[in-house]
Amino acid sequence: MFQIWTVGVFLSALILFGAAENYEGDLSIENEMQSPDEQPQCGQGSPAFQESDLNVTDGQARPGEFPWTVAVSHHKKFVCGGSLITPNIVLTSANCVYNKMAEDLVVSAGEWEYGNASEKYPYEEQIVKKLVFHKSFSLRTGANNLALLFLEKEFPMTYRINTICLPTEKRTLNSTRCIAAGWGKNQFKDKHNASILKKIDVPIVPRDICQDQLRQTRMGRTFTLAPNLFCAGGEEGKDACTGDGGGALFCPMPEDPKRFEQIGIVNWGVGCKNKNVPGIYTDVFEYKSWIVELMEGPTGTVTDKN
Structure with a gap:
């Protein structure tokens, strides 16, 4: 049976996405910051993370990446x-x-x-x-x-x-993949949050499909997704979880894919990492x-x- 992570009595057991995974390698990276005083643009991560020899496991971000x-x-x-x-x-x-x-x-x-x-x-x-x-x-x-x-x-x-950059246009209607990051649990039943920042790659799910999928869960057949919310995820093994709430869902900027803009805020979900059960996000563009x-x-x- 699914368990709901959310913000209230009706949607109980809010899951804020996350997980702790092991990592290997020396924490110190030479030239991690090429120029600490340099002013980057919004949505721009450290170029040093791509050049480091730090070994991280799948699903973990690198230092300075987000x-x-x-x-x-x-x-x-x-x-x-x-x-x-x-x-x-x-x-x-x-x-x-x-x-x-x-x-x-x-x-x-x-x-x-x-x-x-x-x-x-x-x-x-x-x-x-x-x-x-x-x-x-x-x-x-x-x-x-x-x-x-x-x-x-x-x-x-x-x-x-x-x-992070705010969205320049409404992106939640497009079929695209975006990223969430956080220190939440890896699995819903885990006792502890992640120690290393997670990197979660998820697709945007059309509103009608998401609502139909959530009606198959304990949300029930009369469930209606509130306005100004949207869905992402629904792939087995990839999801935000308890502890990831409040974090950003961000996508590459069309004009500059190396930079990101925030389109969503991790809101609530039904369990974690279940197939055809997307997570729910607040649509940032609607509140810009x-x-x-x-x-x-x-x-x-x-x-x-x-």
């Missing part, structure tokens, strides 16, 4: 993922930080092996000073499940810590005007690097 991926902790306990959209603003899911105080949250950036800051891969932390939830967020259905975290200070922008308005407000700062 530098916008951040971890959100509450009272020093990991709660979910997020994405850096400006040097001092994190985009995440509302359910992740629901009923939590801003001053109790910390965002860490530059993580690879979570919580283990090696000499070559140190992470940095910033305190959250303000939370903004979407006013129409529904804990029961997962609708409008997004929030912005405004940080006390800006993260320095390098290839190790960088922002809301996000940008808050980014350009007095609390946020916007650096246009598109």
Whole structure:
């Protein structure tokens, strides 16, 4: 029987994707940062990760590959993922930080092996000073499940810590493959989250197909996918899982495939890695005007690097 990971009573047992896998190789990579002071463009990872001799297993990211991926902790306990959209603003899911105080949250950036800051891969932390939830967020259905975290200070922008681009157009109607990253569980029944940042390659699933597939699960035949949500995944063995919630689903930019833009936020799902059971994501493009308005407000700062 399927188990549902989601944000509320109706959709119980929220699964935020993830898994811990073994890795081999020396954590130190020569020239991991070619120029720490160089300012990359949004959606651009470190070019050094492609040249490293670090051995990682299938499904693991390399250090600096997705530098916008951040971890959100509450009272020093990991709660979910997020994405850096400006040097001092994190985009995440509302359910992740629901009923939590801003001053109790910390965002860490530059993580690879979570919580283990090696000499070559140190992470940095910033305190959250303000939370903004979407006013129409529904804990029961997962609708409008997004929030912005405004940080006390800006993260320095390098290839190790960088922002993700917001979508320039609606991408969720296209047949394409995108990537999610996070430190969530590998399997739904796992007791622990992943230690190494995961890399999850999934296809976008058409809305009508996704809704039909979810009606075959314990969601029931009357299930209706909330507006402004979309589906990705449904391939056996490839999925986000418990602990990956709040993280970004990002796709190569059409005009520059080496850079990425965020089209979704990991929202909820029914189990993990089951065939024909896609995961559910918040459609970032549908909320872009809301996000940008808050980014350009007095609390946020916007650096246009598109």
